[in-house]
Amino acid sequence: MKSTLEDLNNRRSIRAYKPEQIKDEELNAILEAGTWAASGAGAQSAVILVVQDKALISQIEALNARVLNNPEAKPFYGAPTVLAVLVDKTKPTPL
Numbered sequence: 001m002k003s004t005l006e007d008l009n010n011r012r013s014i015r016a017y018k019p020e021q022i023k024d025e026e027l028n029a030i031l032e033a034g035t036w037a038a039s040g041a042g043a044q045s046a047v048i049l050v051v052q053d054k055a056l057i058s059q060i061e062a063l064n065a066r067v068l069n070n071p072e073a074k075p076f077y078g079a080p081t082v083l084a085v086l087v088d089k090t091k092p093t094p095l
Contacts (some may be wrong), residue, residue, distance in 0.1 A: 015077045017078050020080065029030050031083075034048050035048065039091075044083050045087060047087075050083045051081070052081050052084075057080075061082075
């Protein structure tokens with residue numbers, strides 16, 4: 001518990017990323033945490049997509065910027081890996 005509180009206390013937002021991809025071991029740990037994170041009624045219905053293709057990330061970023069109504073926005077801050085979390089709207093508390 002203490003290490004979790006320390007992690008939360010030391011958490012910082014990142015808005016600049018190194019160009020190299022995350023290590024598979026680190027990515028798998030993040031995906032496992034996301035898979036088992038709390039969900040409505042314990043449904044664990046979220047699906048996490050990993051995107052590491054630069055061209056596809058650019059396309060998704062452009063779509064995201066359009067939703068933000070700011071075509072100049074760079075919502076992924078140059079991250080070489082982007083996770084998209086898809087939810088089942090028929091499950092409790094999908095968001």
